[in-house]
Amino acid sequence: MNPEFILGLVLLLGGTIAAAFPVPKTYLNRLINLEISAWGLLLLMLSYNEALALLTFGGVSALSVYIFVRVIQKKEAPA
Amino acid sequence: MWNEYSIGLAAAFACALIGFLALVWERDDLHKLLLIDLVETASLAVIALIGTDLSEALILPGLVVGIAELLALSQIYLTKEGYQHHPVTRLNIEVMMRSPAPVIISAILVVYGIILSGFTGGGIAGLGIVFLLMSRSFSGDFHALEMASGISWALWVAAFFVFMFAPQWWYMALMGAAIGILLKVIAKMSLVGAMWGEPE
Amino acid sequence: MQEGWIAVNNIALMAFGALAIIGALLTIVERDPFRKLISLGILVGGSVPFIVDRGLLDVAIAVALIAPLSTIFILMVCGRGDQ
Amino acid sequence: MTPQEAALAVCAVIAVYAAIRVALEPDTLRKLPFLNVLSFAVAGSIALLIPHPLSIVAAAAYFVGSTLESNAIASTYAGGLDRRE
Numbered sequence: 001m002n003p004e005f006i007l008g009l010v011l012l013l014g015g016t017i018a019a020a021f022p023v024p025k026t027y028l029n030r031l032i033n034l035e036i037s038a039w040g041l042l043l044l045m046l047s048y049n050e051a052l053a054l055l056t057f058g059g060v061s062a063l064s065v066y067i068f069v070r071v072i073q074k075k076e077a078p079a
Numbered sequence: 080m081w082n083e084y085s086i087g088l089a090a091a092f093a094c095a096l097i098g099f100l101a102l103v104w105e106r107d108d109l110h111k112l113l114l115i116d117l118v119e120t121a122s123l124a125v126i127a128l129i130g131t132d133l134s135e136a137l138i139l140p141g142l143v144v145g146i147a148e149l150l151a152l153s154q155i156y157l158t159k160e161g162y163q164h165h166p167v168t169r170l171n172i173e174v175m176m177r178s179p180a181p182v183i184i185s186a187i188l189v190v191y192g193i194i195l196s197g198f199t200g201g202g203i204a205g206l207g208i209v210f211l212l213m214s215r216s217f218s219g220d221f222h223a224l225e226m227a228s229g230i231s232w233a234l235w236v237a238a239f240f241v242f243m244f245a246p247q248w249w250y251m252a253l254m255g256a257a258i259g260i261l262l263k264v265i266a267k268m269s270l271v272g273a274m275w276g277e278p279e
Numbered sequence: 280m281q282e283g284w285i286a287v288n289n290i291a292l293m294a295f296g297a298l299a300i301i302g303a304l305l306t307i308v309e310r311d312p313f314r315k316l317i318s319l320g321i322l323v324g325g326s327v328p329f330i331v332d333r334g335l336l337d338v339a340i341a342v343a344l345i346a347p348l349s350t351i352f353i354l355m356v357c358g359r360g361d362q
Numbered sequence: 363m364t365p366q367e368a369a370l371a372v373c374a375v376i377a378v379y380a381a382i383r384v385a386l387e388p389d390t391l392r393k394l395p396f397l398n399v400l401s402f403a404v405a406g407s408i409a410l411l412i413p414h415p416l417s418i419v420a421a422a423a424y425f426v427g428s429t430l431e432s433n434a435i436a437s438t439y440a441g442g443l444d445r446r447e
Contacts, residue, residue: 001083004329007296009090011303011322012124016094018307019117020101028356030113032315035349036303037094037120039326041127042342044087045138048130051335052199053138057123058342059202060142062349063268064116064149066209069356071153075109076356077165180430184344187423191341203341210348287367291407294374298400301381313439317393320431321381324404327424331408336416339408343424347431354438 004047011040027072031065087128094121108156115152119145143198150271181214196257198264205268212272228266234259292332299325312357316350370410377403391439394432401428 015037022029038061045054098118105111119141126137157163185207192204238255241248302322309315323346330339363371380400387393401424409421 050135053135056199065349074162074165291374339420340423347427
């Protein structure tokens with residue numbers, strides 16, 4: 001039980017609850033709360049020294065944020 | 080009984096359960112898309128808890144499938160709801176448009192990605208290119224990208240044949256396949272980045 | 280000297296863990312998107328030293344450059360301030 | 363306690379203090395200077411945490427990234443570029 005493991009689990013749980021039930025229920029709030037659980041998973045991978053998976057997850061999560069932002073912008077654009 | 084693995088597994092399954100519950104109660108399609116990403120995070124945590132090289136080997140394909148699925152689902156959503164041709168605003172941040180900072184950061188990311196090679200390097204270098212294309216208003220032709228895509232297919236097939244017929248040169252084949260997938264992912268990701276200002 | 284080094288490192292890491300917890304709690308509690316993003320910056324600042332402490336310095340460089348990029352991506356959908 | 367350890371402890375204390383100040387600040391724009399203080403402290407402690415030449419580069423990368431992030435937040439909060447066009 002190293003500190004990264006405990007911290008990662010706490011962030012994963014907190015981020016999941018916050019992203020599942022965001023308080024003002026907007027797309028933006030849910031997207032930002034998803035980032036918390038992503039950092040929790042990152043710390044969890046760090047506690048097992050999975051460097052390559054960690055690096056790939058960082059890149060892919062930033063790309064998926066980009067895709068979500070594009071979809072949200074197109075949806076909320078004035079038609 | 081309650082060692083590290085069990086505690087982690089219980090927490091990860093609790094996360095997956097919460098995600099699926101929220102998915103059941105959700106009505107809006109875009110919210111559902113966001114929740115799918117949440118469920119993916121929880122299930123990757125279950126795999127990461129194995130904690131050996133096996134988990135690393137299982138997480139990488141999971142991430143590949145996740146990003147491909149997300150791209151496809153977002154395109155389907157946009158087409159279905161008829162939002163395909165809505166205009167999108169560009170990035171209007173002073174630091175991004177008027178300074179060399181984006182160029183330097185994307186140069187570091189691209190060089191580091193090319194050193195890494197494989198899907199990881201492709202993702203990171205592609206992210207750098209997406210960021211560069213987003214901060215500079217870029218519009219050009221993409222013949223070079225199509226050619227890179229074709230070259231990567233050829234490299235891949237050649238590496239496969241080397242694996243099949245001349246296994247003693249496996250290292251060369253491995254490097255060929257890694258460079259092929261690097262080119263492929265970079266080409267795809269920069270296409271995604273250039274799609275940004277496409278409609279109107 | 281080695282013992283003392285490890286002890287101070289542990290105290291500093293506890294401080295960074297507290298930083299990450301503060302950042303996560305603030306991010307959950309806040310309602311305005313800009314305040315949420317600032318709190319997310321605190322969370323990132325608490326998490327990166329853990330990667331450095333493991334000795335994965337190349338990963339730390341990449342993650343420290345990627346994390347602001349996703350914040351900037353989110354900022355694009357954040358609206359135009361208070362006008 | 364060697365000088366390096368003392369510097370690390372000071373950096374960590376400053377980081378926690380800055381985080382508490384950010385948490386208690388009611389005004390959004392006034393949060394940003396304290397976020398900058400936090401990133402200075404974290405960058406300093408990244409450089410001091412491991413005696414390795416590459417850790418300086420990691421600290422520089424974190425510093426550049428966080429400065430860019432807070433600049434972007436401030437610029438977007440103030441309305442961005444499109445107001446004068």
